[in-house]
Amino acid sequence: MIIKKIDDNTVALIPEESDDLFTLRRVIDKGDRIIGDTSRAIKQEKDFARPDKAERIKIRIALDVEKISIDEVVDRLRVQGTIAESDNQSVSKGSHHSLTLKIGDAVTLIKKNWSEIEKRLVFEKKDHGAFLLVAIDTTDCGLGRLSGTHLKLLPNMYSGASGKRYKSKFNIQDFFKDVQSAISTLIRDGDSIVIFGPGETKKRLVNFLAEIPSIKGHKVQAVDGIDSSGEDGIYTFIKSDIMKQTLDTSKIAKVSAILDETMTRANKKSNKFTMGFEETARANEVGAVESLVFSDRIFEKQDEDKIIEFLNQVESKGVEVYAVDSTTDAGLRVSSLGGVISLLRFAPQS
The missing domain is CATH 2.30.30.870 (Pelota, domain A)
Known part of the structure; x- marks a missing residue:
């Protein structure tokens, strides 16, 4: 903001x-x-x-x-x-x-x-980390801006390189120019650019962008391990362990880590987590909540003013509170778990 x-x-x-x-x-x-x-x-x-x-x-x-x-x-x-x-x-x-x-x-x-x-x-300044995600191959490219846990996607771009009749006419540099122009519509000061996809096209794009004056002030990196391009490549990256390693300090990585730890504790039958509003509210009353993630889904099931009062009470105790929406897999997962989850410092007594 x-x-x-x-x-x-x-x-x-x-x-x-x-x-x-x-x-x-x-x-x-x-x-x-x-x-x-x-x-x-x-x-x-x-x-x-x-x-x-x-x-x-x-x-x-x-x-x-x-x-x-x-x-x-x-x-x-x-x-x-x-x-x-x-x-x-x-x-x-x-x-x-x-x-x-x-x-x-x-x-x-x-x-x-x-x-x-x-x-x-x-x-209070919160460094959520904004990233331009580029999933590219010689045939197509997907572009998205990940700000916090919100993902804004552009329509897929196509190079025209598919089919034998294009081989003599196709110029990858022309495709890179179109991609760079699209990046310019999304990028803001302080954003980093993360490029991935099958083959060596991603590394060639990194070298191409390194020569663009308006891009030189941004961190640009190629990431291996994502073998799909376009919109599918963006979503594959968002769900992957590679994302957590690459964007380890970002909000989306922290939320994903909380989700994974919640599921780990659930599988181990631990009592040091909550799912759903009522259970989380009870844990907050005794000061057990360590970190909390909520989605927009929670407002559909509970009184809105009650939820706002609850969230403010939680954060006033120094708890890490993260909001997510349905633009990412993390938001959909939290919504499916009752709209709110939390990790606990200790297991409340029944």
Whole structure:
């Protein structure tokens, strides 16, 4: 999340991934004020204008928050409240409105009082590690940006090298130029590039990118052991032990390690893990939780405000808390285990 502190009560924010929206859901409370862009239907008082027709225009408002909830679409938050200020005279103060927050939307949050957990959630720098994943062969290439545990994929790219009639015309350098152009649409400052796939094409692409000025400031590495390309190659890498070794300090690797350890303890019939909300909540009450992973699925089964209160209580005790979504295998696995799992410091007494 991009953050700029304006004063002791005010901060400008831009969520960059689903995890950031979960964070905002845990931080924004009733009584806060949020400033952002939205649209509203305004009736036009012009000659020949239809009296029943309203034009939807973009406006900037300050909204006094009354309710906030995760939308049915996971990568959106819906904030409801009354309009305190507006840049359009046609919009009356005190009228009700809802503001939808999405990844990439810039908002300003004003809170009268910031709790310690809210400060930690927003201002404590968390190095989740963002990676450009490239699964390439001579025939096709898959591209994805892994930020935290959120994976954004681009459509597969094809080189046109398949079939005998292409052999005399195919130029791998032209394909690499197309791949480099696509990488440029995804990459951000600080991202690393990880390239894999069958054969030697990945190493040739690394050498090609090394000569591109805009890429030279990024770490680029080729990884062996993934024998598929395209979108399938991306998903194979995400599930693999090679990913855990290559991205060992990343959030996705930490979450995968917690998942694997949970299943190991389950197979050994250990009591030092939990699955599901009720069991995890009981373990948290006695201070047993060491690390916790939750998915968006948990909000479908439990009261949303209850879940937010629970997550904030857990993190206030110094527990490592990770959010995942369904864009990766880790998110799907957590969802299938009740939406929340945890590793425990000790086994609570029955």
